[in-house]
Amino acid sequence: MRIISGKFKGRRITAPKKLPVRPTTDMSKEALFNVLNNHFNFSELKVLDLFAGTGNISYEFGSRGCDNITCVDGDVGCVNFIKQTAKEFDMNITAIKNDVFKFLEKHKGNYDIIFADPPYGLDQKEFEKLILLIFENELLNEEGMLVIEHSKHTKLNHMINFSFQKNYGGSVFSFYEFEVDDEEVDSEKE
Numbered sequence: 001m002r003i004i005s006g007k008f009k010g011r012r013i014t015a016p017k018k019l020p021v022r023p024t025t026d027m028s029k030e031a032l033f034n035v036l037n038n039h040f041n042f043s044e045l046k047v048l049d050l051f052a053g054t055g056n057i058s059y060e061f062g063s064r065g066c067d068n069i070t071c072v073d074g075d076v077g078c079v080n081f082i083k084q085t086a087k088e089f090d091m092n093i094t095a096i097k098n099d100v101f102k103f104l105e106k107h108k109g110n111y112d113i114i115f116a117d118p119p120y121g122l123d124q125k126e127f128e129k130l131i132l133l134i135f136e137n138e139l140l141n142e143e144g145m146l147v148i149e150h151s152k153h154t155k156l157n158h159m160i161n162f163s164f165q166k167n168y169g170g171s172v173f174s175f176y177e178f179e180v181d182d183e184e185v186d187s188e189k190e
Contacts (some may be wrong), residue, residue: 001056004030006042006063008089013059019077021053024149028168029060030072032147034167035175039145040112042066048109048139050100050116054182055082055093057115062091069093070111072103075114104133110141117149124154131159131176145175 001023007080010187024032036042043065049058052071055143061069071082071093079097086093096103100116114134118127127150133139140146145163148156152172159167161176 001054003063004028004060005033005060006065008063009057009187011063011089012067013054013056013085015054016077018039019054019081019155020075021078022120023054023056025169027170027174028149028171029057031166031168032057032173033064035146035173036147037111045112046141048108048111048114050104050114051118052082052095053117055085055095057117058082058093059089059091061113062086062089062093066185067092071095071111072098073130075171099157101129103151104130104137104139107108107137107139109139110144111139112141112144114140114144114146115149116147120151122154127154127158131156135176140176140178144177147157147175148174150174150186 003009045066046068047061047066049071052073053069058069058071072077076097079095082095134146150172156174161178162175163175165172165174
C-alpha cells in the first residue's frame with residue numbers, strides 16, 4: 001500500500017503478512033479522499049478510524065495534515081504496527097487495542113470524520129449496530145461525516161442519517177451525515 005497524497009505522497013508502507021487485514025485499495029482510497037476533499041479542511045479534523053487494520057486510512061489523513069487521529073482495532077499486531085508506523089512518520093495517531101463495539105459503547109468524544117472498515121463478513125445486524133452506536137452515543141460532530149466501507153452485498157442505505165454511497169469495484173462506501181434542518185436552510189438564505 002502507498003500514501004496517495006500530501007506530505008508523504010508516494011511513500012510505500014509494507015505491513016507484516018501475518019496481520020488479519022484487507023487494506024482499502026489505492027484506487028478506492030483515492031476516490032474516497034476525492035469526496036472528503038470537497039467537504040473538509042484536513043488540518044482542522046478530529047478523525048476516528050475503526051477496525052483500523054494497518055492504519056492505511058489514518059496515514060492518508062496524517063499525510064494530508066490531520067493532526068488528531070484515533071485508531072481502534074482488536075488485533076494487538078495491528079495496533080503495534082500502527083504505533084510503529086505513526087512514530088516513523090511523526091504523525092499524531094493514537095492507536096487503541098479494543099473491541100470496536102465495546103469502545104463505541106463506553107467512549108466519550110466527538111469526531112469530524114469517523115471511518116469504519118469492518119470485516120466484509122461481519123453480519124448485517126452488526127453493521128447496523130455500528131451505525132446506531134455512533135449516532136446514539138453522539139460521537140459524530142453535527143457537521144461531521146461517518147463513512148462505512150463494506151461489500152456490495154451489505155445494504156446500509158436504509159440506516160439513520162444515510163446520505164449517499166459510492167461503489168468502487170467490490171467495495172462500497174456509505175456516507176452518513178446529519179440532515180440539515182429546513183429552518184436552518186431558510187435562515188441561511190435570508
